Amino acid sequence: MKNENKFTEIVKRLGVRHLIFFVTMIVLAIVPLFVNSYVLKIFQSAAINMIFGMSLNLLMGIGGTVSFGHAAFYGVGAYTTACMWYHFGWNFTSAFPLVILFSAIAGLLLAIPMSRVTGRYVTIITLSYAEILNLIMRNWTKVTNGVMGILNIPNIKLFGFELAYKDEQYWFILVLVVVSYVMINWLVNSKLGRNLQAMRDDSIAAEAMGIPLFSHKVIIFTISAIFAGIAGALYAHIYGYIDYTVFTSNLSFNCISVVVVGGLGNFVGTIFGALFLTILPEMLRNVEFLFNYRMIVYGVILVLVMWWNHSIPGAKIKAKLRSIFNKLIHRNVESVEEV
């Protein structure tokens, strides 16, 4: 009984979503104890995609802007840390401030044209911006090593301590997932986050309430780009090899899928979206009779999930689950009062 009350209290303090998030993180944290290194690699990748997906969800779900070029920021982060190592022998920790700086600049530069356009121009500008950055990655050979890419990027080093093992690396990424999640929630539940959501819902009314649309757009693009850049930097060190082909529109679209599957503005959803969409293709790859059709199956599943998210039966079941959950909590609250 006592435990139950405590549980209720925690749920009420945290909110259901946060609770699900932290439970999921704990479950994910013990994954390395049960899986082999091949599977762990997939989980590493999923965890990086969680940060990447949350960064885009911040932009799409809270900022109300679709970006079809999010891979650009991811690439800037990856190249920053890789180049710092390649040219100057810097490790992850020393390059980290520059990862933040350069991805922030990349976000800022895109924000300026973006704050002046709507509709199809958003698509065109974000796509071409990413394309331009991709061309730079490919052709600025002196810095990026061109089409050869950068090889043998070393493991992440934290103040001299090298994360040499996959599980250590994985736990480190998970810590960053938690940090990103917490920071994003701080932002969302602040005046800035509220103003951004108002702009998303109705930019004219938001302007009429005195919200400075331009500066808010710039801020959200910049912050979103920073988180994407961090994800990219992690990728560079975890995989040890990058070239321009990694950061194409394909990656941007995968990231959009993660956000849409998880739900706009729902950051816990993004966690599951990233898990699901990273693990699913690998699972399909291992089903022999499906191998040749795996992209088709992947596509069909994606469509089904999105349909489910926006369908009436999906909404009904979600509402039902929510009301059951509320009832459970409510019952516990009553029992608190009886005591």
Added chain:
Amino acid sequence: MSLLEVNNLTIAFGGLVAVDDLSFTMERGQITSLIGPNGAGKTTVINMLTGFYTPDSGEVKLDGELTKGWDTTQYVRKGFNRTFQNIRLFSNLTVEDNILIGMQHRIPYGSFLSLFPNKVKNTCEREAREEVTEILKKIGLEGHRYDKSTSLPYGMQRKLEIGRALASKPKVLLLDEPAAGMNPKEKVELSEFIKSLLNDVDGILLIEHDMKVIMSISDKIIVLNHGAKIAEGKPEEIQRNPEVIEAYLGRGGKQHVDAGE
């Protein structure tokens, strides 16, 4: 000094002169109403008074201060706020959050302090939420604080929009057809409510089609037709004005056009 002074305001879209050399004043503690057939340019006046449109010529003075060169955020900070003819609430936000958005320029912490927990942020947010309670009481939505704004019935949405504008503590409150779509009983209530708002704001500019509402609460009425002012005066004077009657009924007394629907 008048609360608001509008001098020779003019704006054209392409060849169409939407507002033509309009001048009027608003006095403190009064409801000034703007009426006229659909397309007369009433909403355009609000759009110019709140910085959404830049007039081609003319000037506006709030408390003697020229509004020239202000951006939209300044208009709000200096004391203008408005509602919209077609309700524009933040549809995914709660009632409380909608009010907080109206209040946002008075919540004294910025984007940087938004990014992490800190004392300033916590205090500001708590105080703001306390103030929301008062506003909700005023607009009669205490019970709906955590409801999604668009789940409210129509009349409440209108009131929420007014509450949101009130939350910015405007000097001049501009209401664009607040009674549209309400039934007669609601309209009577709304009239009383609008009148009571004079305790909170210095002056109200009311656009409305419903003559009962207009005649019962206006201190002064300005009549627009094709962008130009054709009459100005107290309700009784306007009711008798032949030009107004003609603008509304048409030459030869055609059928009354109730432009409100």
